[in-house]
Amino acid sequence: MNDNGTQTAMNARPDLLAPASDLKRRYRTDKWFQRIGLGAIALSLAFIALLFFHIVREGHSAFVRTNIMLDIDFAEKHFVKENLAAADYTALVKHALTETFPEVVDRRDKRQLFSLLSSGAAYQLREMVLANPRLIGTRQQVWLPADDDVDMLQKGKIDRDLPEENRRINDRQLSWLDTLASQGRLETQFNTAFFTGGDSREPELAGVLGAVKGTMLTLVITLMLSFPVGVAAAIYLEEFAPQNRWTDLIEVNINNLAAVPSIIFGLLGLAVFINFFGLPRSTPIVGGLVLALLTLPTIIIAGRAALKSVPPSIREAALGIGASKMQTVVHHVLPLALPGMLTGTIIGMAHALGETAPLLMIGMVAFIADVPGSIGDPAAVLPVQIYLWADSPERGFTEKTSAAIIILLAFLMTMNSLAIYLRKRFEIKW
Amino acid sequence: MTEQTFPLYGGKAASLQERLGDASPQERKTVGTPFVDDPRMTCREVDVFYGGKQAISKVSIDIGRNQVLAMIGPSGCGKSTFLRCLNRMNDTVGACRVEGEIRLDGINIYDPTVDVVPLRARVGMVFQKPNPFPKSIYDNVAYGPRIHGLTKDKNELDEIVETSLHKAGLWEEVKDRLREPGTGLSGGQQQRLCIARAIAVSPEVILMDEPCSALDPIATAKVEELIAELRTQYSIVIVTHAMQQASRVSQRTAYFHLGDLIEVGPTERIFTNPRHKLTEDYITGRFG
Amino acid sequence: MNVSHLVAAAGLTILMAGPAMAARDYISIVGSSTVYPFSTVVAEQYGKSSGAKTPKIESTGTGGGFKLFCGGVGVDHPDISNASRAIKESEMKTCADNGVKEIVEVKIGYDGIVLANAKAAPEFKVSRKDIFLALAKEVPDPKDPAKLIANPYKTWKEVNAELPDSKIEVLGPPPTSGTRDAFVELVMEVGAEKIDSLKAMKKADAKAFAKVFQTVREDGAYVEAGENDNLIVQKLQANPKAMGIFGFSFLDQNADVIKGSVIDGKGPSYDAIADGSYPVSRPLFFYVKKAHVEVIPGIKGFLAEFTNDKAWGKDGYLADKGLIAMPDAERKKVAESVANLTPMAMK
Numbered sequence A: 001m002n003d004n005g006t007q008t009a010m011n012a013r014p015d016l017l018a019p020a021s022d023l024k025r026r027y028r029t030d031k032w033f034q035r036i037g038l039g040a041i042a043l044s045l046a047f048i049a050l051l052f053f054h055i056v057r058e059g060h061s062a063f064v065r066t067n068i069m070l071d072i073d074f075a076e077k078h079f080v081k082e083n084l085a086a087a088d089y090t091a092l093v094k095h096a097l098t099e100t101f102p103e104v105v106d107r108r109d110k111r112q113l114f115s116l117l118s119s120g121a122a123y124q125l126r127e128m129v130l131a132n133p134r135l136i137g138t139r140q141q142v143w144l145p146a147d148d149d150v151d152m153l154q155k156g157k158i159d160r161d162l163p164e165e166n167r168r169i170n171d172r173q174l175s176w177l178d179t180l181a182s183q184g185r186l187e188t189q190f191n192t193a194f195f196t197g198g199d200s201r202e203p204e205l206a207g208v209l210g211a212v213k214g215t216m217l218t219l220v221i222t223l224m225l226s227f228p229v230g231v232a233a234a235i236y237l238e239e240f241a242p243q244n245r246w247t248d249l250i251e252v253n254i255n256n257l258a259a260v261p262s263i264i265f266g267l268l269g270l271a272v273f274i275n276f277f278g279l280p281r282s283t284p285i286v287g288g289l290v291l292a293l294l295t296l297p298t299i300i301i302a303g304r305a306a307l308k309s310v311p312p313s314i315r316e317a318a319l320g321i322g323a324s325k326m327q328t329v330v331h332h333v334l335p336l337a338l339p340g341m342l343t344g345t346i347i348g349m350a351h352a353l354g355e356t357a358p359l360l361m362i363g364m365v366a367f368i369a370d371v372p373g374s375i376g377d378p379a380a381v382l383p384v385q386i387y388l389w390a391d392s393p394e395r396g397f398t399e400k401t402s403a404a405i406i407i408l409l410a411f412l413m414t415m416n417s418l419a420i421y422l423r424k425r426f427e428i429k430w
Numbered sequence B: 001m002t003e004q005t006f007p008l009y010g011g012k013a014a015s016l017q018e019r020l021g022d023a024s025p026q027e028r029k030t031v032g033t034p035f036v037d038d039p040r041m042t043c044r045e046v047d048v049f050y051g052g053k054q055a056i057s058k059v060s061i062d063i064g065r066n067q068v069l070a071m072i073g074p075s076g077c078g079k080s081t082f083l084r085c086l087n088r089m090n091d092t093v094g095a096c097r098v099e100g101e102i103r104l105d106g107i108n109i110y111d112p113t114v115d116v117v118p119l120r121a122r123v124g125m126v127f128q129k130p131n132p133f134p135k136s137i138y139d140n141v142a143y144g145p146r147i148h149g150l151t152k153d154k155n156e157l158d159e160i161v162e163t164s165l166h167k168a169g170l171w172e173e174v175k176d177r178l179r180e181p182g183t184g185l186s187g188g189q190q191q192r193l194c195i196a197r198a199i200a201v202s203p204e205v206i207l208m209d210e211p212c213s214a215l216d217p218i219a220t221a222k223v224e225e226l227i228a229e230l231r232t233q234y235s236i237v238i239v240t241h242a243m244q245q246a247s248r249v250s251q252r253t254a255y256f257h258l259g260d261l262i263e264v265g266p267t268e269r270i271f272t273n274p275r276h277k278l279t280e281d282y283i284t285g286r287f288g
Numbered sequence C: 001m002n003v004s005h006l007v008a009a010a011g012l013t014i015l016m017a018g019p020a021m022a023a024r025d026y027i028s029i030v031g032s033s034t035v036y037p038f039s040t041v042v043a044e045q046y047g048k049s050s051g052a053k054t055p056k057i058e059s060t061g062t063g064g065g066f067k068l069f070c071g072g073v074g075v076d077h078p079d080i081s082n083a084s085r086a087i088k089e090s091e092m093k094t095c096a097d098n099g100v101k102e103i104v105e106v107k108i109g110y111d112g113i114v115l116a117n118a119k120a121a122p123e124f125k126v127s128r129k130d131i132f133l134a135l136a137k138e139v140p141d142p143k144d145p146a147k148l149i150a151n152p153y154k155t156w157k158e159v160n161a162e163l164p165d166s167k168i169e170v171l172g173p174p175p176t177s178g179t180r181d182a183f184v185e186l187v188m189e190v191g192a193e194k195i196d197s198l199k200a201m202k203k204a205d206a207k208a209f210a211k212v213f214q215t216v217r218e219d220g221a222y223v224e225a226g227e228n229d230n231l232i233v234q235k236l237q238a239n240p241k242a243m244g245i246f247g248f249s250f251l252d253q254n255a256d257v258i259k260g261s262v263i264d265g266k267g268p269s270y271d272a273i274a275d276g277s278y279p280v281s282r283p284l285f286f287y288v289k290k291a292h293v294e295v296i297p298g299i300k301g302f303l304a305e306f307t308n309d310k311a312w313g314k315d316g317y318l319a320d321k322g323l324i325a326m327p328d329a330e331r332k333k334v335a336e337s338v339a340n341l342t343p344m345a346m347k
């Protein structure tokens, strides 16, 4: 530094006690920037809180169900046939109801009385008898599911002060229900069926287990295909592929694939897996394959980013003592990149978890009442279940829709927590 | 060592003047004693290109047994590039092309039939920045022997780890925490760990690229001591910017300038009596 | 973490999946979204009471359903296709070309399409002509009926002086929906025919006439509300001025918050649709591939469940879901042809 330079530096030396105005301005800009950032975060948190609040408010009532307690007489005369499953269980329910309300004799009135109970009541009794045949000949107090209209009334979603003709529950039915309630025979209880049942067209019987299992089976297929393939592709492209026009082309195409509308993958799945390979429609195997295609680009891109972030000095160290390329990657680079790859994979899976559009094409948007047992059984997935319930005319499905959304969110949160856990677990401290 | 007469290309003797003088006498001239008797490695007319750019031109030099060769020169002159040719680390740089001939115990290491994996086991490398694996101290050292299958059982491996750490002068400091991560050591310890890792596979040549540039004087002194000890068993090539260090640890010194090997000679002579003007300018500090 | 293990596991999965898909032991049903709510209830009842696997039902729309249904014979193709209209000749031909030669037609009942508004709003009494004039993109010029002009009507009162003075705002299904097809055919076409100048046009140029009654206005008076009828119901509650078009079952389930308009003198009640006096109703069907009946287990049982009076009868559980039952004689006739699996005459 020459004398001149020192001189100018001295003149421009800032006064520590009275900062120049431009410095103040700089601080002001800093402050504003921070405020805008904070505001953005607050806003997004507010939206999330609003969403949660709304969904939980709408959906929490689906976790309880209105049940009616009846004195069921498992009289032996109903079980004369060899096959217990074929007995007329509806008759048991009807019998118990007429016993409770002996004054109801008119055929039309009886019909209205019987409609207070769900069609699932008879099936519940059948399950009970099949599980425990010794019930035959006894008299039991049994809690049976009420009809969805009763359930809605009980939850205040049907206004009992409306004129009778505007209600799905008429005045007679109301009075019966009031009688039942006064006898302690009408209660809202925890809705186990929601967690143990498959889909149903009766809101009071519909459960998410089928969709949850379908989701799990589908995601397992997706994960098992897209993770190894995606990681292998990322490793090849990042560590082994020569840099030339072809690899550039592949890279551009992978990035494009990540932006392709998901329904295109559904069309591809339909053409390739169902029409060409003849895999069955509506099954987790096909769904998993399609979603694997959908998540592959995400996983490859995240995997490459993770590999890129591994310092080259680690590769040099390994190569320098004679590790082969493959050993270098497997022993040193991959473990360091794994947390990043896992994060990318989980993000991809979460993306797949929310998809319905590609599944529409391969027939997974369907009414499937049986809980799937394997990847070859027809199955629905959670977002599809939500979509189907939202589209059902019965009022009772409104709360079920929100409750299924809660389950989906819980699924997502579990996956994200898993991602955080895995990242922590595999993270290598420097 | 005989000056300017030496066996070349399998015994055919020729003077350096004769051999290098033909192309462009002024630039191509390497003064001093680039060749030694009974070399471990021989480099002949090595050219290195990064894409179209030439980084090393017509470098010929020998690496002797049980001695330290220091490579000095201004930044960007090609020292690292040349060093990395010696164990083919440059293979990993896509754009890099090496021409000429480099032999290890008579075998051309750039021959297509030569496998780099055993080559790098025989020509180890220590880098400028300590780069231990993010694994335990033990695993760092044991990694080489494991992948090369040098040991039969755990005891043998333990022994190699211990002797390597001993040789690297690190044993006393880490013997109680072999299972702790190598990255938790201090910078100087990490660099000695890297040296231990390199010598665990019993290389014949160790290449060191500015191994002390990230270290404090005490750690530097330790590494220098270590180099002096290692010399009894290995051939060592070290790149350094510290003239003092070169003069302390090496027996021979090579001065590179803009991709040319300008002068090679016994370290003492290079530092006391440089023959080439460029060498003199550099040593006396007339270069940046 | 071992990459090769993962790869092996993935390979194994695909191998395991192989044997699972050789045959199909459940019924596969596709087709109309209008029939879907009825078909699914029967499927569920059938599955529960028989203990067999519950049929799988996809809501693909009537046309989409026939496309899959007529794809061929075999486990890869559906057994039954639901339809909110009768099968077209062209669809029968596709079926026949692909080897689906014998199809059993099952008429299951009727569906009404309603024009509804919020319970709080005044009741509407309209004619189909009014609806046509309110919703068509081009209508005859009131001054010179031979000329077509862009629909100038902003309020219902402008369409018909007897109607309330409120803005025309109708939420309805998009063109992909079967409900829209039926609405165009049963309301817009009939409404257009009531106008003399258009009637004349139909004689002269049927194509141009079709274009007039099929094209719904796009200036905001008609809002395509998507396939989700529940959404329309919710929007009607929020906006008492608006009208909505959807299937009778949604009115039936939400009668406490919305009400149906009277069309050509008849309100949309169950009885009015059943006896045919409510003008906007259509028959619903499903079609069975006869070749599958013996191959796929359960089809006969499903048919028996569906054509049982406790399902499709006047007091059956389908009536609870909004299906309008056929008269007793007609039900009996259909049930008979189903029991005998009488195929349709192929053209």
Ligand SMILES: Nc1ncnc2c1ncn2[C@@H]1O[C@H](COP(=O)(O)OP(=O)(O)OP(=O)(O)O)[C@@H](O)[C@H]1O
Residues within 6 Å of the ligand: B050, B055, B073, B074, B075, B076, B077, B078, B079, B080, B081, B082, B093, B095
């Ligand atoms: N990967 C590369 N691609 C292109 N050019 C390179 C590459 N590596 C080095 N070079 C160029 O080759 C020349 C020699 O570089 P090299 O790293 O060998 O210098 P150096 O003598 O080790 O310098 P320093 O003392 O600063 O480490 C420089 O001009 C450098 O820019």
Ligand SMILES: [Mg+2]
Residues within 6 Å of the ligand: B079, B080, B081, B209
């Ligand atoms: Mg260097």
